[in-house]
Amino acid sequence: MFHPTQRTWALAASWTSCAEFQTEPCKIYKEIFVTKNLGEEWNYMTNYVYDFEWGQSIHAKEHGVKIPDERVFVTRDDNAKGHQSDSKRKTWSTQIDLFVSDDFFGTSTKILE
C-alpha cells in the first residue's frame, strides 16, 4: 500500500513461512513491513497483523492539518502466540485491537480495544 503523499514509501504485509523458524517450532502469522525507497529495503514493523492503513491524508494536507507522514494504523492481536487465527477474520473478534504508531512501531499505542 503506497503512501498517500510520499511517492517512494509503501507498506506491505506477508505471512511467515516455516523456513524462517530453525530453532523453534514454526508459527504462521502476518507481519507488516515498510519501505522508504520503493521496495529496495524493507523494515519489519510488527506481527499478528490483520489490517493496516497510512495515517496521512491528502485532504488533511490540503486543509493545513498536520499529520506525521510516519503515522500508521494497524489492527493486530497483541497477545497472540502460535499460528495467527484465521477464524478471527471471518467473525468479529474482541482480541483484535487498533494500534497507532508514528515511528514504524518503535513505539505504538493501543487506541481502541
Add this chain to the structure above:
Amino acid sequence: MKTPQYMFVAVAHTDEKRIQIFSSNFQSGFMTLKKVRLPKDAQLSNTFTLLDTSESQVFMFIENHGTTSPFGNLYISDEKGRSFTLSMSNVIKGVAVDFERVNSLDGTFIVNRYNKLVPGQRSKPDLSITEFDEADMISEEAKKSRMQRPGMENTSRKQQSTVKEAMRIPDSIPQQEVFDNVRTYITHNKGAKWELIRAPTQTSKGSPIDCHVEDECSLHLEIYSQGPTLAPVYSTETSVGIVLGTGNLGKRLSNVNEPKNMYISRDGGLNWKSTKAGAHIYELGDHGSIIVAAKHD
C-alpha cells in the same frame, strides 16, 4: 475503513457477532475515535457499509433487519462523521446496496427502496422512524454501564428484548416479495428529501406517455442489486448534469427480464427523456457532447 476525510472502525461486541461503530476525522489526524451516535434500531448491527464520504458528510448503510434481509436503512452524518440520522429506510441490498451518487451534480443521489403499495393508500417515503433524543442516549448509556458491572450482564429483561428487537429478522417478508416491490427515489438535497422520479412525457418515438407521480406512476432505474445484467445509473463529474439510466415506467421496478428502456437526464436527474427502446450499455465522452450506447441483448 479509512477515507481521506474519515476513519471508521468496527469494535466487536462481547458476543463477537455484533459491533459498535467508532469514527474519527482528519482534523484530529484520525486519532480521536469516538462511538458514532445512531438511532436506537441501528446501534447494534453486525456490519456497516460506507457508501459516500464526499462533501463533508457520510452516507452509511446499516442492515438493521439483519444480514439475511435484502434491505436496510440509509443514514447521513454531520460534518464530523459522528452523529447519524435516518435519511431513507428500506433501501435495497442485493449484490450491492442500490445507492448511486450522481457524479455530475452535487447533492444528488438515487436509491432503490422496498416500498410495498397497499391498494387505495397513497405511499410516501416513510421517514417517521424512531426519533432519537437526548433522554434515549442517557438511558442507553445507563444500560451499558449496568451491563459492564460484573455479574450484572444481561440481567435487564427489557434490554434483552431491545436487543432481540434490534436483531429481529422479518421472516414475514420473502425475498421475492421485496424485489417485486422496489421503487426508485432521487434526492436533490443530499438525502433530506427523497422523491419518485417524474416519468418522461414522450416515448423515444414521440408518442405521448401517460404516467404521473400523482397516479403512483414514475420512472424506476436499475442500480446494482439485480447483479451485472443491466447497466446501472451512470454519470461522470465532467459531464455536468447528465445522467444515464436503464429502467421502466410504472408503479415499480420491473423484473430484470422484462423490457427496459434507456433514459437520459440533462438536469441532474430532475427531468428525464426516453432515448432508446430496449436496454443499453453506455459511456460519456468529451464533457457529455458524445454519448455512446450499445444495445444490450
